[in-house]
Amino acid sequence: MSALLRVEELDVRHGLLQAVRQASFDVVEGETLALVGANGAGKSTLLRAIAGAHRPAGGRVVFDGEDITAMPAHRRVKAGIALVPEGRRLFPELTVEENLRVASASRRGGPWTVGEVLEAFPLLQPLRRKRAASLSGGEQQATAIGRALMTNPRLLLLDEVSLGLAPIVVEGVYHSLRGLIEAGTTIVLVEQDLARAMGIADRVACMLEGRIVLEGARGELTREQVTDAYFGLRRQEASA
């Protein structure tokens, strides 16, 4: 099967700091890839570079056979890539429903409508006319995921969706993610919680200081291997 997303030797810089170094990986349609790694390993930057929020200094991003490295973010959304950014980043003065509706700007057809999102996240149903700023963390996260789904993405990028949420809320968020995965959505997610990442993903890639140091299918990797790579105890070469 050919890859839906192919990242080739990607370099991303924040000024002088090189946040991502020579990152390469493929994601095939319907697959879930978890990016794990310590704080500052470059996971979020890598995700933002795929979404188009950050221009890479080198390398290529290929989506569905097309080189999108120079494509602006809004056109990537149109092509079918959606990012749920770290910290939710809702539009605080817009209502929940308006936050969802803004995302229909890309006019990609597909199954997700305001009605569908509210059905998938029933907790949002009574909140649809409330300002996003007035929501709790979990409600905001649900809105942020719903907003990304409104673009009917072929590839959903999730950046630390459990950050700052109560464990029971995280459980709820992951429950809805499982629903998406079962429906065949291709997902790349960044997750600090190793157990959770290995529980939900088909494949895990571990980043250390901007490099992908370990990558493999869930069954092939032991928790110890990932933990070692996570802390850089035994540096291993990235395996394709």
Add this chain to the structure above:
Amino acid sequence: MTWVADVVHGILLGGFYALLASGLALMFGVMRIINLAHGSLALIGAYMALLLTEHLHISTYLALAPVLPGALIAGYLLQRTMLERSLRAGQLVPLLTTFGLLIVIANLLQQFFSPDVHSLDAGRIGPASWHVSSTLSIPWFDVLTLGIAFSVLGGLHLVLRLTQLGRELRATAEDPDTAELVGVNARAVYARATAIAVAIAALAGVFYGMRSAFDPNSGANELLYAFEAVVIGGIGSLWGTLVGGIVLGVSQEIGAHVNQEYFALGGHVVFLAVLVARSASSAPRIRYALRRFA
């Protein structure tokens, strides 16, 4: 009774200021651009209407039909060719760009139309007024202007609340980077905002030309009043702009009541008072705005 007349005239005058200021408020609200060329763009609208009425012998109101779409296009191109580039260079650069534009426009108008004073024909409604009492008469033209200001602000309000363009405008105003990530072309949204703002400016300019005489340097003066209306009304808020315009108009009329020469002064005093009160109190909006320019 004459005080009543002053207040009524002030309110009507405020309608004109609100019309003039709403484009300024829109651009500031969406892009944080203080468009110093706003009054000059309005003036171009007046001169374009002048050209059409003189050469085609049509009424000024009919001249709006080509002037407004022309202004929409001009605003779009202005954003795409100049303001977009200057926005990328930081908050201060658009201020300098529009200041330059103000001077260029004044000089170009002088070149093409001579420094002479012109005015536009307001039609039959121009001199007509409703005599309520011996001291109070209400000019129909001023009522029309207030009505147009109200419709423009109401229309903008509905567009912002109910349409996809409105949602995209508000989302982009709050967070342009995230708007891009949900599929909004932020640059195109900015260009549409400027297009609307310039069209409203041109509309205000044509009404300005019908209510008073204008010359190529009138732009800066009008900008000042529009700017005062925006600040009094709470910077970037649409309905606040109407309130700001009316407060400014009433203050000017009251100033003029005290002494004919205090017309402008009355407005300036209230403007400064509001500015001081706002920055002293914890009104977050203006603090935020000031911090961004500090």
